[in-house]
Amino acid sequence: MATGAQAADDATATDAETVTASVVGGTGFTGGELLRLLAGHPVFEIRQATSRSAAGKSVGSKHPPLRGSDLRFSDPEDLESVDVLFTATPHGVSMGQIDEFLDVADTVVDLSADFRLGSEKQYDEWYDGHSAPEYLERAEYALPEINRENLAGADLIAGGGCNATATILGLYPLFEHGILEGGEQIVVDVKVGSSEGGAGGGEASSHPERSGVVRPYAPTGHRHEAEIEQFLGTSVAFTCHAVDMVRGASATSHVFPSGPVSKGDLWKAYRETYEDEPFVRMAAGGSGVYRYPEPKAVAGTNIAEVGFELDPSNKRIVVFSAIDNMMKGSAGQAVHAANIALGLEETAGLEFTGLHPVGAP
Numbered sequence: 193m194a195t196g197a198q199a200a201d202d203a204t205a206t207d208a209e210t211v212t213a214s215v216v217g218g219t220g221f222t223g224g225e226l227l228r229l230l231a232g233h234p235v236f237e238i239r240q241a242t243s244r245s246a247a248g249k250s251v252g253s254k255h256p257p258l259r260g261s262d263l264r265f266s267d268p269e270d271l272e273s274v275d276v277l278f279t280a281t282p283h284g285v286s287m288g289q290i291d292e293f294l295d296v297a298d299t300v301v302d303l304s305a306d307f308r309l310g311s312e313k314q315y316d317e318w319y320d321g322h323s324a325p326e327y328l329e330r331a332e333y334a335l336p337e338i339n340r341e342n343l344a345g346a347d348l349i350a351g352g353g354c355n356a357t358a359t360i361l362g363l364y365p366l367f368e369h370g371i372l373e374g375g376e377q378i379v380v381d382v383k384v385g386s387s388e389g390g391a392g393g394g395e396a397s398s399h400p401e402r403s404g405v406v407r408p409y410a411p412t413g414h415r416h417e418a419e420i421e422q423f424l425g426t427s428v429a430f431t432c433h434a435v436d437m438v439r440g441a442s443a444t445s446h447v448f449p450s451g452p453v454s455k456g457d458l459w460k461a462y463r464e465t466y467e468d469e470p471f472v473r474m475a476a477g478g479s480g481v482y483r484y485p486e487p488k489a490v491a492g493t494n495i496a497e498v499g500f501e502l503d504p505s506n507k508r509i510v511v512f513s514a515i516d517n518m519m520k521g522s523a524g525q526a527v528h529a530a531n532i533a534l535g536l537e538e539t540a541g542l543e544f545t546g547l548h549p550v551g552a553p
Contacts, residue, residue, distance in 0.1 A: 209235075210235060210236070210237040211235050211236050211237065211275045211276060211534060211536070212236075212237050212239050212274040212275045212276070213230055213236045213237065213238055213239065213274055213275065213276040213277070213278065213530075214238065214239045214240035214241065214242070214271065214272070214274045214276075214277050214278070214297075215227055215230070215238070215240070215241045215242070215277075215278045215279075215280060216242050216268055216271070216277065216278070216279045216280065216281055216293070217242065217243070217268075217279060217280040217281040217282075217285075218241030218242055218243050218246075218251065218254075218265055218280070219243040219245065219246050219254045219265065219391065220280055220390055220391045221387050221390060221391050221518060222280040222303055222390075222518065222522050222523055223241065223243075223280040224251075224254065224255035224257075224258070225518050225519065225522065225523035225524070226278050226280055226303075226523045226526065226527070227241055227251055227255060227258055227263075228255065228257050228258060228523075229523055229524065229527050229541050229542070230278075230527070230541070231258060231261065232541055233527070233540060233541030234540055234541065235536055235540060235541075236276070236541070238263060239272055239274050240266050240271065240272060240274070241263060241264075241265050241266070242265060242266050242267065242268035242270075242271070243265040243266075243268070244267065244268060246265040247265050247266060247267045248264060248265065248266075249264060249265055250262075250263070250264050250265075251263045251264065251265060271292070271293075271296045272296065273296050273297070274296065274297050275297065275298050275299065275534070276297060276298070276299045276300075276301060276530055276534070277293055277296060277297035277299070277300050277301070278301045278303065278526060278530075279293060279300065279301070279302045279303060279304065280303045280304075280523075281302075281303075281304055282304065283304050283305045283306060283319070284304075284306065284320075284323075285304065285306075286300075286302045286304050286306040286307070287306040287307070287322060287323050287324045287327075288323055288324070290306075290324050290327055290348075291324075294347070294348070298347060299346070299347050299348075299349070299530065299533055299534065300347065300348050300349070301334065301349040301351065301526045301529060301530050301533075302331075302348070302349065302350055302351060303351040303522055303523070303526055304351075305319065305353065305415065306322075306350070307327060307328060307331035307348065307350035308331075308333065308350045308351070308352060308353065308418075308419055309328065309418055309419070309422060310328055310329065310422060311325075311328060312325035312328065314418055314422070315328075317418070318415050318417075318418040319415065327348060330347075330348050331348045331349065331350040332346040332348065332349050332350065332529075333349075333350055333352060333423065334349050334350060334351045334352055334525050334526055334528075334529035335352045335357060335360065335361075335423075335525060335529075336471075336525075336528055336529060336532055336538070337361060337364070337466070337469055337471075337472060338360065338364060338423055340532060343529050343532040343533050344532055344533060344535065345533060346529075346533045347533075349526070349529050349530065349533060351522060351525055351526045351529070352419060352521070352525060353415070353416040353419055353521070354384070354388060354441045354515065354517035354518075354520075354521025354522060355382045355384065355388075355414065355416040355432060355441055355443070355517075355521075356416040356419035356420050356423075357441075357496070357515060357520060357521045357525065358382060358441045358442065358443040358496070358513045358514065358515045358517075358521065359380050359382065359416070359420050359428070359430075359443045359445065359513065360419070360420060360423055360424060361472065361496045361498055361513050361515075362443050362445050362498050362511040362512065362513030363378070363420075363424055363445055363447070363511060364424065364465065365461040365462045365464075365465035365466065365498075366447065366449075366461060366509070366511070367424055367425070367426070368461065368465050369457075369460070369461035369464070369465070371449055371453055371457060371458070371461055371509075372426070372447065372449060373450070374424075374425050374426040375426075375450070376426070376447065376448055376449055376450055377429075377447075377448045378426065378427075378428045378429065378445060378446070378447050378448075379428070379429045379445070379446040380420075380428045380429065380430045380431070380443055380444070380445045380446075381431050381432075381433065381443070381444050381445075381446075382430070382431070382432045382433070382441060382442065382443045382444075383406070383432075383433045383434075383435045383440075383441070383442045384432060384433070384434060384435065384440065384441045384442075384517060385435065385437040385438045385439050385440045385441070385487070385517060385553065386402050386434070386437070386438055387438050387439055387517060387518055388441070388517050396409070396434065397434075402434065402436060403436055404436050405434060405435065405436055406433055406434075406435050406436075407433060407434045407435075408431060408432070408433050408434075409432055409433065409434045410430075410431065410432040411431050411432075412429075412430075412431070414430050414431075414432055416430070417430045428445075436552070437487060437488075437552050437553050438552065438553060439487060439491050439492070439516050439517060439518055439519075439553040440486075440487025440488070440490075440491065440514065440515070440516060440517060440553045441487065441514070441515050441516075441517040441521055442485070442486060442487050442512070442513070442514045443511075443512070443513045443514070444510065444511070444512055445510070445511040445512075445513075446508055446509075446510055447508065447509040447510075447511060448507060448508055448509075449507070449509060453502065453509060454502075455502050458476075458500050458502065458509065459476075462474060462476070462498065462500070466498065470538060470539050471494050471495050471496060471520065471524075471528065471539075471542070472495070472496050472497075472498060473495060473496075473497055473498075474497070474498060474499060475489070475497045475498070475499040475512075476498075476499035476500050476501070476512075477499070477501065484499045484501075484512045485497030485498060485499050485512045485513055485514035486514050487514045487515070487516060487553045488550065488552070488553045489514065489546065489548075490514060490515060490516050490519075490520070490546060491516050491546060491547075491550060491553035492516060492519065492544060492546055492547070493516060493519055493520070493524070493544055493545055493546045494516075494519045494520050494524030494525070494527075494528060494542040494544075495515075495516075495520065495545065495546070496513060496514070496515045496520050497512075497513065497514045497515075498511070498512065498513045499511075499512045499513075500512065516553070524542055527541055527542060528542060
């Protein structure tokens, strides 16, 4: 039973009137999604959205869902103190300013790749090194389904990569329930929408070049492999394709277990892993059009769909997982993690379950 003091603390954590928040890098797609979510959140109050290029302009001028908001972009040099600072900046920015960010906020949630990996050696191998490696052990990975217990009270949170998020959520139950042990062959193919390239994605993300394509853009060596290896304890053969959609990441994983596996084993593993997760739902066969996970079914939501099919003749499990890369793969994951870190209701501000029918995600 909680003491009176504990009960008071719990009430403060869950019934807070407002939690102040700012977004650094507010003009990009991810920044816009963060601002949209925070604007509709029952507890967060937006103090600032920063941008050097758009300082003084209204946030609605960059993000149509926020038209009518009184909030204007401010210069990132003029950061005010807040409870939570979300940083939606390019890789390398947050690691260079992390001391400043932690000075102005009790909790920093970084959506770049700057703190996702656990060691300086990994950044030397997969990126271009790290300028603040002393913070790597302090940072907590933002994906609640695999790191919930460590997020409570965290003051530095690292958002996961969208391709890694989709892949990890698809494969995680197989490791949790001993179906895979880490030495098996796993081949992962991820198909992603153009928003993954950001608001300034360049020629390859322009509509004339992107329309109608299924284009391999990272056949080998994608940086998100490092996250998958770190959190699943295995290596994967990983390939990414750019496809003709705006939002979404869809991972198809071909798994070759070392021993026999039944459909009952798979259902048990996935149900027991995700039955209490508010933002994971199963789609594994059945009837109708949407038999397996696909990005269109989760567009605009913080929901991940996972599913599987068994191929006994080839001793193969095919695992499917789909997310909205801007939500579950980025801004939604960040808000979910922040909710947990601050002791708020996990699902606060993230209850939208999608629309049907809709056009291309």
